[in-house]
Amino acid sequence: MNLSDLQWIGLCLALILLFSVWGKNNPRRALRSIPAFVQLRRTIELSVEDxxxxxISLGRGGVLGPESAAAFAGLTLLRQVAEIAADSDQPPIATTGDGAIMLLAQDTLRSSYQRLGISDQYHLRLAQATGLTPFSYAAGALPFILDRRVSASALAGSFGEEAGLLTAATQLSGGFSLGGSENLSGQSILFASADQPLIGEEIFATGAYMDAGPIHQASLRAQDVLRWSVILLLIITSLLPLFEGLP
Amino acid sequence: MNLRLRTPFSAAVAIAIGLIVLVSLLFPDFTDLRNRILNWAILLAAVALLLGFANLFQVHFQKMRHGEKPVYSLILLAGMLVTFIITFWEGSQGFTASWIFNSIQLPIETSLMAVLAISLTIAAARLFQQRKDLMSIVFLVTLFVLLLSSGPLFGIELPLFTRTIGPYVNNFLSVGALRGLLIGVSIGTLATGLRILLGADRPYGG
Known part of the structure; x- marks a missing residue:
């Protein structure tokens, strides 16, 4: 690791802390609207009512690589959805293609049920590993999506080409599909096939938009500042050669 | 152990481990400790894989018992057990284990890939009906241009597409877009890691 990597980490950390302090003083600062989250919130409310x-599909990313960040964003979504809909007639169900993420999903649901005081309604079948290779995972998750009682499928995690099978099944069952992945081929497939795709870093905004806590909003603002800083740096460095010959 | 005691303890362990790995990247003295922790993580991930296997087995066993499409579950359980025993006995490179992979697993996954190609074509055709926005138009136009530039279509080659527009889209526009997406994803990954390191985001159910 060189110093510039460390500087980026330090800058990101400082921005998160700065925005979390600032957020306490300005709690009502609005985030820009992302249609996928607006529609997901509406669907959650409708699903509780009807x-x-x-x-929730958490993908096939494990905990050891960079793909884990997308799976963690999916777990945040799972926790928030469970806190709203766990005590409904049909509680949310999570599927994954990785053993470690399955354990974390079970733990997340268990703690949500404990917080809501309905531990007796929790069971391990609410979070399942449906297959341990990409396409076997998708094939195993299809029966859950094609179940007529499912009104929405949220794909938040690490997905590749297999995401297309899951969104196609959701469309077939008449449900709403939202999809986000850190994987580029997964993103392109979700853009074409999901009702509401999450593009690029939008998957990491899940916590901020689903009210997971002020630190998520602070983290999102820090990401925005860093992203715009990178964009400006790229523009400046590409324009610099134009001015080299000037006195 | 109740939740009140468990949550701070698991958070403390997660933060401490994360800090050790981060610090070890700065100070080479901690490299051995980092490698040991990473080896534990790999071992635990392998155990989690086995638990995933056990979970899949349990779910389909229960389905079979309750009569929820029992034939499918029975085939899956039989396949799982046979494959597990054979692979355990002769190793993953053994003759039968390789045959199972090459003659059953691979063709099934390839068939699913073929199904995917059809469903994606339908999805792309439906895209403009679902979302009438600028990005959908850009997506469909790019798709059409790349299709025309991918090679001679019905024996007809269109040099404007195959030699000019196609390579320009592939080598400049898509590379720029990919880098832009990757920058966003890497910043998001960094922020997620820092939230976990701060103990503010606890994917372990705290």
């Missing part, structure tokens, strides 16, 4: 089920 007793339908929400299916």
């Amino acid at each position: 007793g339908s089920r929400l299916q």
Whole structure:
């Protein structure tokens, strides 16, 4: 690791802390609207009212690589959805293609049920590993999506080409699909096939938009500042050669 | 152990481990400790894989018992057990284990890939009906241009597409877009890691 990597980490950390302090003084600062989250919130409310089920796909990313960040964003979504809909007739169900993420999903749901005081309603089948290779995972998750009681499928995690099978099944069952992945081929497939795709870093905004806490909003603002800083740096460095010959 | 005691303890362990790994990147003296922790993580991930296997087995066993499409679950359980026993016995490179992979697993996954190609074509065709916005138009136009530039279509080559527009889209526009997406994803990954390191985001259910 060189100093510039460290500087980026330090800058990001400082911005998160700065925005979390600033956020306490300005709690009502609005985030820009992302249609996917607006529609997801509406779907969650509707599913609680009409007793339908929400299916959260956490993808096939493990905990050891960079793909884990997308799976953690999916777990944040799972926690927030569970806090709203866990005591409904059809509680949300999570599917994954990785053993470690399955354990974390079970733990996340268990703690949400404990917080809501409905631990007796929790069972391990609410978070399942449906297959341990990309396409076997998708094939195993399809029966949950094609279940007529499922009104929405949220794909938040690491997905590749197999995401297309999951969104196609959601479309077939008449449900709403939202999809985000850190994987580029997964993103392009979700853009074409999901009702509401999350593009690029939008998947990491899940916590901020689903009210997971002020630190998520602070983190999102820090990401925005860093991203714009990188964009400006790229523009400046590409324009610099034009001015080299000037006195 | 109740939740009140468990949550701070698991958060403390996660933060401490994260800090050790981060500090070890600065100070080479901690490299051995980092490698040991990473080896534990790899071992635990392998155990989690086995637990995933056990979970899949349990779910389909229960389905079979309750009569929820029992034939499918029975085939899956039989396949799982046979594959597990054979692979455990002769190793993943053994003759039968390789045959199972090459003659059953691979063709099935390839078939699913073929299904995916059809469903994606339908999805792309439906895209403009679902979302009438600028990005959908850009997506469909790019798709059309790349299709025309991918090679001679029905024996007809269109030099404007195959030699000029296609390579320009592939080598400049898409590379720029990919880098832009990757920058966003890497900043998001960094922020997620820092939230976990701060103990503010606890994917372990705290």
